[in-house]
Amino acid sequence: MIEVEHLVKSYGTNLALDDVSFSVGEREILGLLGPNGAGKSTAMNIMTGYLSANAGTVRIDGIDILEHPGEAKKRIGFLPETPPLYGDMRVEEYLRFVYELKQCTYNRDAHLEEVCRVTRLYDARRRIIKNLSTGYRQRLGIAQALVGNPKVLILDEPTVGLDPKQIIEVRNLIRTLGREHTVILSSHILSEVQAVCDRVVILDNGKVLCDEKTNSISRAVQQNTRIRVRVCGPQKEVLEALRAVPQVSSAMATGERERDSFSYFVESAPGTDVRKGVFFAMAQREWPIVGMEEEGYSLEDVFLKLTETGDLSGTGKKRRK
Amino acid sequence: MLAIYKREMHAYFTTPAGYIFMAIFLCAAGFLFSLTTLQEQSSDVSMYFQLLMLAYIVLIPLLTMRSFAEEKRNKTEQLLLTAPVSLWSMVLAKFLAAFTLFLGTVAVSSLFFVTLGMYAEPNWGRVLGCTVGMILIGICFIAIGMFLSSLTENQFTAAITTIGVLCGLVMLAMLNGFLNSYVLRQILNWISIYSRYSNFTMGIFDFSSAVYYLSMCAVFLFLTKRVYEKRRFA
Numbered sequence: 218m219i220e221v222e223h224l225v226k227s228y229g230t231n232l233a234l235d236d237v238s239f240s241v242g243e244r245e246i247l248g249l250l251g252p253n254g255a256g257k258s259t260a261m262n263i264m265t266g267y268l269s270a271n272a273g274t275v276r277i278d279g280i281d282i283l284e285h286p287g288e289a290k291k292r293i294g295f296l297p298e299t300p301p302l303y304g305d306m307r308v309e310e311y312l313r314f315v316y317e318l319k320q321c322t323y324n325r326d327a328h329l330e331e332v333c334r335v336t337r338l339y340d341a342r343r344r345i346i347k348n349l350s351t352g353y354r355q356r357l358g359i360a361q362a363l364v365g366n367p368k369v370l371i372l373d374e375p376t377v378g379l380d381p382k383q384i385i386e387v388r389n390l391i392r393t394l395g396r397e398h399t400v401i402l403s404s405h406i407l408s409e410v411q412a413v414c415d416r417v418v419i420l421d422n423g424k425v426l427c428d429e430k431t432n433s434i435s436r437a438v439q440q441n442t443r444i445r446v447r448v449c450g451p452q453k454e455v456l457e458a459l460r461a462v463p464q465v466s467s468a469m470a471t472g473e474r475e476r477d478s479f480s481y482f483v484e485s486a487p488g489t490d491v492r493k494g495v496f497f498a499m500a501q502r503e504w505p506i507v508g509m510e511e512e513g514y515s516l517e518d519v520f521l522k523l524t525e526t527g528d529l530s531g532t533g534k535k536r537r538k
Numbered sequence: 539m540l541a542i543y544k545r546e547m548h549a550y551f552t553t554p555a556g557y558i559f560m561a562i563f564l565c566a567a568g569f570l571f572s573l574t575t576l577q578e579q580s581s582d583v584s585m586y587f588q589l590l591m592l593a594y595i596v597l598i599p600l601l602t603m604r605s606f607a608e609e610k611r612n613k614t615e616q617l618l619l620t621a622p623v624s625l626w627s628m629v630l631a632k633f634l635a636a637f638t639l640f641l642g643t644v645a646v647s648s649l650f651f652v653t654l655g656m657y658a659e660p661n662w663g664r665v666l667g668c669t670v671g672m673i674l675i676g677i678c679f680i681a682i683g684m685f686l687s688s689l690t691e692n693q694f695t696a697a698i699t700t701i702g703v704l705c706g707l708v709m710l711a712m713l714n715g716f717l718n719s720y721v722l723r724q725i726l727n728w729i730s731i732y733s734r735y736s737n738f739t740m741g742i743f744d745f746s747s748a749v750y751y752l753s754m755c756a757v758f759l760f761l762t763k764r765v766y767e768k769r770r771f772a
Contacts, residue, residue: 265620269770290622301617303545305552317541318621361617 218243218399219264219369224273226259226423233259234270235423241416243368246395248410248431249403251420257403258298260420261373264401265295277369291319294367294398298374300358304347308338308357311346312364319365329364336360336390352383359390370394372402376409388413442485445471445512446495449478450504458502459483462494478507539627542618546605546635559600560643566593567647581658583651584739587668591735594672594679595708599700601640602683603693605632606762610691619770625763629684633759636680644673663741671738674751675731679704681758688765707731 219241226234234256241247249257262268275282282289333339336356376384419427459468473480485491550556574586609615687696711732727733737744
């Protein structure tokens, strides 16, 4: 549905995108992940025809955005970083304006009502935009992108500035939209991408670090097992004792302290369980364990590993260009 | 294009911008009109139009300052630029909206001449010629104001630079008196917005001047479009 090939974009001497390529299939939700300044917004702005690239092509539904901008843009709904809202208009006036701007040919009122229903804006449709809360603005931004029922939705940081309840709402909304649309969303929140997307492209410094299914990333990382234990006892000696437990590959203090107990991360070889071993080792020295839990890797860890080394070391996954 | 035009007109009348422009325009025009005709007991309107042109220097920026600057500041231009609408339609729609409001205000201010006609016998040819001339100058100024508005994201910067540029353009004619070279004077006369206006004040429809004003307008609208094109590639 979307093919991005060898995009290069520089602002002066600063290379924002360096040979970025990826593609998104029909009805797939793709997460563009990266720290601030990685080139996510630039990539999205190029895909929507707002900026143009120094080199490379973008095809939406087989249509080149530079050669036939009108046709390509009709297939895209775009939510920029800041929702493009006119403060002086009412919600329904604004949506009508967007409807006319996109030259849609549906039954206008029915279509806009449907958009309001999906984004739960119906109660706010008579309100003036400048008085809306951030959550409503963000939803109106998404509604604006949905007008005209475009095949492709490009959402730049759709949950930024929302409270936790709204974040969950917007994520659910995006997941629902993904059933009928191709969605690309950008985020620097890794759990969000993990929760919503089918596939993740990780960008850093304008380069694609990794392009994988969300599941395979999580699985790759889960091969390593990690537990968190809280033990009452002298930190240095506890660490030594933990490291001496069979099959433990590493142990380190987390830096958390609660009265006389400290927390530790204990990692072990893939497919092993060291919890019993840790228990007996501590029991032998009479250091009570006051807490122990399994700790999976989050995408945060993957991300840090990737950006530090450019490689998912130890997980068997190679960096892809 | 129609959508953007409607949205612009909507913005003029749901924010103070349109009302402020109309109010100040009509106040200034009314004041100048009573000063030059009623107070002077004269039915000659050419002085009124000459002073009105000076008032345009401040009035037109009120109309054009927000057109592109505000879109840029609120990031709403991203919506327009990623919609299936060409740059030309965006620029033209905004220009036509400003022109509509301007024309409407000029039409209202033309009621002054009805009053004048009730008490005197003005030279109607001259009134008509001057009005047409002023509308053409207005078109030209609007295009310049829009171009300068597209260069900045601050409305006031846009307004002040527009006032400066329009001032300069009108003042060009006054430089004439200080120049000795005949060739330079001729060139200056040819460029000057002010000198080109003089035929209209005699009730003559000067075709070449009309073409001049319209092409000035076209050039600045084209430059505005180029600003957006260039920014895409920058």
